[in-house]
Amino acid sequence: MLIITISQNIKNNTCINNLDITIYTEHLPGLKNSTADALSRLSWIGDYQFNPILLNEALHQINFQPMLDAFAHKTNKQLKRYCSPQEDNKAIARNALNIPWTNVLLLLYPPIGLIPKVIQKMIRDQVEAVLILPRWKGNEGTLKTTTRNHRYGKDKYKEGKQLYRDLAELTKLDSAAIDQLIAGINPETWRKRRAGLTPLANYLKQNNINTSTLLGNKPDVELVNALAWYKDRGGPKLQQRMRNMKMHCDVVLSQFSQMNDINNSSLVKTYSKGQGLSIQSKPRFPTIWNLQ
DNA sequence: CCCCGACCTATCACGAATCG
DNA sequence: CGATTCGTGATAGGTCGGGG
Numbered sequence: 597m598l599i600i601t602i603s604q605n606i607k608n609n610t611c612i613n614n615l616d617i618t619i620y621t622e623h624l625p626g627l628k629n630s631t632a633d634a635l636s637r638l639s640w641i642g643d644y645q646f647n648p649i650l651l652n653e654a655l656h657q658i659n660f661q662p663m664l665d666a667f668a669h670k671t672n673k674q675l676k677r678y679c680s681p682q683e684d685n686k687a688i689a690r691n692a693l694n695i696p697w698t699n700v701l702l703l704l705y706p707p708i709g710l711i712p713k714v715i716q717k718m719i720r721d722q723v724e725a726v727l728i729l730p731r732w733k734g735n736e737g738t739l740k741t742t743t744r745n746h747r748y749g750k751d752k753y754k755e756g757k758q759l760y761r762d763l764a765e766l767t768k769l770d771s772a773a774i775d776q777l778i779a780g781i782n783p784e785t786w787r788k789r790r791a792g793l794t795p796l797a798n799y800l801k802q803n804n805i806n807t808s809t810l811l812g813n814k815p816d817v818e819l820v821n822a823l824a825w826y827k828d829r830g831g832p833k834l835q836q837r838m839r840n841m842k843m844h845c846d847v848v849l850s851q852f853s854q855m856n857d858i859n860n861s862s863l864v865k866t867y868s869k870g871q872g873l874s875i876q877s878k879p880r881f882p883t884i885w886n887l888q
Numbered sequence: 889c890c891c892c893g894a895c896c897t898a899t900c901a902c903g904a905a906t907c908g
Numbered sequence: 909c910g911a912t913t914c915g916t917g918a919t920a921g922g923t924c925g926g927g928g
Contacts, residue, residue, distance in 0.1 A: 752914085782899065847896095
């Protein structure tokens with residue numbers, strides 16, 4: 597780990613004279629940095645423990661009494677029987693993944709890095725277990741359920757979604773691969789992607805154009821046609837919508853068509869410049885300090 | 889060859905709109 | 909009314925090309 601310290605009047609090689617500030621770097625061995633490392637790696641060093649009261653209450657509610665705490669050590673075990681990665685006579689095994697999980701009710705609260713392996717083993721060993729997982733903010737979009745079931749099948753951008761899938765299928769991706777591809781996209785990005793593709797999908801539908809036309813070696817022509825068609829339809833905030841459409845169609849067509857970089861197609865460039873579709877660069881910081 | 893500005897994508901954040 | 913979805917702006921971080 598590297599620590600960068602800023603202090604005044606310390607002799608060193610990197611001196612910013614005018615400010616009288618010195619910056620120097622120092623190596624801190626991992627052994628002397630266990631607390632910070634444990635936090636950043638969620639490692640076993642100074643481990644964390646699920647609140648036992650809440651856990652008991654939860655287990656009581658689902659009427660499940662596990663007999664083995666598979667990922668613990670002596671200071672944070674929740675049950676008498678446990679596995680520990682550390683040297684420990686009372687633990688029944690050193691590595692829970694190396695013992696069979698059959699015929700025992702398990703409490704599984706694995707380190708984050710082991711979650712995929714644990715799930716695989718759960719399926720393989722057909723276990724009965726309580727598996728405790730962290731609730732990461734970024735994953736909630738895929739993990740949580742909604743009470744608003746009416747939205748299923750009424751997705752506002754379902755044409756865009758369908759177009760994406762069609763394009764992916766036309767490039768010979770199978771449906772499992774497409775599902776995984778979509779699942780890997782940030783939910784927010786996926787929403788905008790669908791929104792950006794929907795006008796293109798509508799353009800194809802209204803003009804009876806085959807989706808595979810987009811995959812040839814001149815997809816930029818179709819994109820500019822679609823943008824022009826979309827512009828003629830008018831409506832509020834047209835320029836912003838065209839900008840979004842261009843951005844996301846660019847990305848998707850670059851992914852799936854024979855043209856690798858639609859953005860750099862001089863046709864698209866010229867058209868977007870003329871229509872003011874380029875995003876104006878703004879200064880990143882409101883104030884520029886002149887340190888000289 | 890390096891620096892800098894233009895441009896672009898992905899993501900975060902937040903208020904408004906929508907729906908049960 | 910609260911949960912969820914949508915629209916939009918801001919920005920980190922990246923590529924690229926022109927000019928010195």
